[in-house]
Amino acid sequence: MRDRILKAATHLFAKQGFDGTSLSEIASAVEIKKPSLLYHFRSKAELRVAVLASMLDHFKAVLPELLAAAASQEQLASVLRALVGFFRADRDRARLLLREALDRPEELRGLVHEHVTPWVRMVEERIRQGQADGSIHAHADPAAYCVHAIQLVVGGLASADSLGVLLDDDPEAAEARLTEELLRMLHRGLYRPGAEGERPPGGE
Amino acid sequence: MRDRILKAATHLFAKQGFDGTSLSEIASAVEIKKPSLLYHFRSKAELRVAVLASMLDHFKAVLPELLAAAASQEQLASVLRALVGFFRADRDRARLLLREALDRPEELRGLVHEHVTPWVRMVEERIRQGQADGSIHAHADPAAYCVHAIQLVVGGLASADSLGVLLDDDPEAAEARLTEELLRMLHRGLYRPGAEGERPPGGE
DNA sequence: TCGTGAGCCTACCGCTCGGTAGGCAGCAAG
DNA sequence: CTTGCTGCCTACCGAGCGGTAGGCTCACGA
Numbered sequence: 001m002r003d004r005i006l007k008a009a010t011h012l013f014a015k016q017g018f019d020g021t022s023l024s025e026i027a028s029a030v031e032i033k034k035p036s037l038l039y040h041f042r043s044k045a046e047l048r049v050a051v052l053a054s055m056l057d058h059f060k061a062v063l064p065e066l067l068a069a070a071a072s073q074e075q076l077a078s079v080l081r082a083l084v085g086f087f088r089a090d091r092d093r094a095r096l097l098l099r100e101a102l103d104r105p106e107e108l109r110g111l112v113h114e115h116v117t118p119w120v121r122m123v124e125e126r127i128r129q130g131q132a133d134g135s136i137h138a139h140a141d142p143a144a145y146c147v148h149a150i151q152l153v154v155g156g157l158a159s160a161d162s163l164g165v166l167l168d169d170d171p172e173a174a175e176a177r178l179t180e181e182l183l184r185m186l187h188r189g190l191y192r193p194g195a196e197g198e199r200p201p202g203g204e
Numbered sequence: 205m206r207d208r209i210l211k212a213a214t215h216l217f218a219k220q221g222f223d224g225t226s227l228s229e230i231a232s233a234v235e236i237k238k239p240s241l242l243y244h245f246r247s248k249a250e251l252r253v254a255v256l257a258s259m260l261d262h263f264k265a266v267l268p269e270l271l272a273a274a275a276s277q278e279q280l281a282s283v284l285r286a287l288v289g290f291f292r293a294d295r296d297r298a299r300l301l302l303r304e305a306l307d308r309p310e311e312l313r314g315l316v317h318e319h320v321t322p323w324v325r326m327v328e329e330r331i332r333q334g335q336a337d338g339s340i341h342a343h344a345d346p347a348a349y350c351v352h353a354i355q356l357v358v359g360g361l362a363s364a365d366s367l368g369v370l371l372d373d374d375p376e377a378a379e380a381r382l383t384e385e386l387l388r389m390l391h392r393g394l395y396r397p398g399a400e401g402e403r404p405p406g407g408e
Numbered sequence: 409t410c411g412t413g414a415g416c417c418t419a420c421c422g423c424t425c426g427g428t429a430g431g432c433a434g435c436a437a438g
Numbered sequence: 439c440t441t442g443c444t445g446c447c448t449a450c451c452g453a454g455c456g457g458t459a460g461g462c463t464c465a466c467g468a
Contacts, residue, residue: 001445017307019223023426035428036446044426095306098363102299102306103221105365113369120370137392144385147367148356155359156352159302161309163351165317166324181348188341189389205415227456239458240416248456 002040004030010051014092017099018048052100055093056115062086066119076126080149080186084179087157094157120146127190136190149186156182206244208234214255218296221303222252256304259297260319266290270323280330284353284390288383291361298361324350331394340394353390360386 008029012021023044027037041047062082069079087094100108123146130136156178164174212233216225227248231241245251266286273283291298304312327350334340360382368378 017221017223019221020307022424024424032445033447034426035448038427039445042427098302098359099306101363101366102303103224105363108366109369112366117370139388140392141381141385141388143371144382145389147370147382148360148386148389150367151359151363152352152356155302155355155363159305159309159355159359162305162312162316163354165313166321166351167347177345178348178351181345182352184343184345185349185352185393188344189393226454228454236415237417238456239418242457243415246457 001030001032005037005040005047006050006054009047010054010092010096013048013051014095014099018044018103023047051096052111055096056111058090058093059086059115063115063119067122076123076130076190077183077187079123080153080183083150083153084157084183087153088179091157094154097154098158116150130191140190145190148189152182152186205234205236209241209244209251210254210258213251214258214296214300217252217255218299218303222307227251255300256315259300260315262294262297263290263319267319267323271326280327280334280394281387281391283327284357284387287354287357288361288387291357292383295361298358301358302362320354334395344394349394356386356390 005026009021009026012026012029023037024034026047027034030037037047041050066079066082066086069082097108120143124142127136127140127142127145131138131140131142160175160178161171164171164178167174167177169177209230213225213230216230216233227241228238230251231238234241241251245254270283270286270290273286276282301312324347328346331340331344331346331349335342335344335346364379364382365375368375368382371378371381373381
């Protein structure tokens with residue numbers, strides 16, 4: 001039951017925000033009453049922390065994969081693809097993260113510093129290597145590039161519903177099209193054309 | 205007074221969200237009581253609509269400039285710079301927009317369709333021209349590129365507080381550095397290097 | 409001088425919120 | 439059989455919410 005509550009709360013917080021979701025609402029989503037919910041989580045604040053911790057656990061579970069992708073000699077696109085994969089696996093993750101960035105930036109700053117920095121440092125290093133061997137634009141700012149890549153992946157999935165209308169496609173096709181262009185754009189934003197087999201993911 | 209309320213509400217909604225802000229809070233920010241506030245705006249919902257409309261008015265005011273920049277023979281970077289300028293002029297705008305995208309995607313979709321589409325169509329056209337004369341990558345997806353550009357500008361300014369820690373700089377320097385790389389990245393994501401005087405904004 | 413409306417106030421309404429008290433079924437161990 | 443724990447319930451609490459009623463002051467025009 002604890003897990004069911006966690007899952008329902010994650011979904012509702014992501015969809016309506018923390019302030020826009022009541023405990024009764026979450027309780028009724030898992031077919032119990034509010035005091036029963038408060039038996040499992042002592043307060044709403046505790047539930048919020050648990051929801052965040054749960055998402056962080058999922059992220060930590062895929063972190064080795066991300067780090068391995070960054071460390072390998074493969075192209076960086078695979079790192080970005082893994083990142084997109086993590087957030088596409090559950091769209092609530094992107095929404096939740098974005099809400100946290102808006103509602104509690106200081107708190108999120110700490111989490112980012114602790115858990116995302118190692119990954120970013122590794123990608124940075126790979127980018128600098130690419131710059132040294134000439135495959136990556138010399139005037140790219142490695143760290144800033146990483147930040148923008150994360151922003152694109154998270155923001156893109158969270159706001160696809162609103163901005164998708166700018167494409168004429170149906171929503172599903174629009175999302176696929178956006179993801180493809182996202183990967184190509186991140187690729188073009190980094191690699192110099194024609195360099196050592198680094199091809200854009202979508203083909204030409 | 206109506207304007208003062210609007211301004212305070214904009215700031216608080218952007219910072220804490222609609223559900224996280226009470227009418228008393230807004231009232232006390234302009235040093236009146238809640239019923240006096242409700243004299244100027246009949247309900248909280250009406251105030252929300254007014255806040256959004258006010259931001260939209262500001263956007264409509266700069267739209268001609270954006271369209272002119274897109275239509276001119278200058279490089280597209282100036283369009284993006286104008287877009288960044290609009291959101292940097294008041295950071296609440298980016299936050300508010302992102303919150304709206306999360307809280308009321310259907311509603312925002314309508315607004316986007318009505319007010320942003322003309323600008324996007326124009327930029328698309330310019331991109332296609334660039335593709336025809338070879339200055340822009342042939343495999344770029346013009347509309348999807350525009351969507352990502354908007355996401356980067358809006359999301360970047362709204363979440364700079366959280367993600368800025370990934371750079372070691374102090375917050376102010378981090379933001380400037382991110383904006384510079386953002387423009388360069390958007391440039392590299394579009395233009396083929398060395399094509400007809402299209403230089404990245406930051407120089408090399 | 410008086411009426412009128414704008415703009416603000418205090419006092420209050422019903423409602424929902426997060427959270428607590430206390431009880432009741434079921435089950436497992438002594 | 440009893441004891442005690444788990445997991446749920448109903449009933450309730452105070453606080454804060456959005457919103458209303460009605461009255462006060464003050465400026466302004468007839």
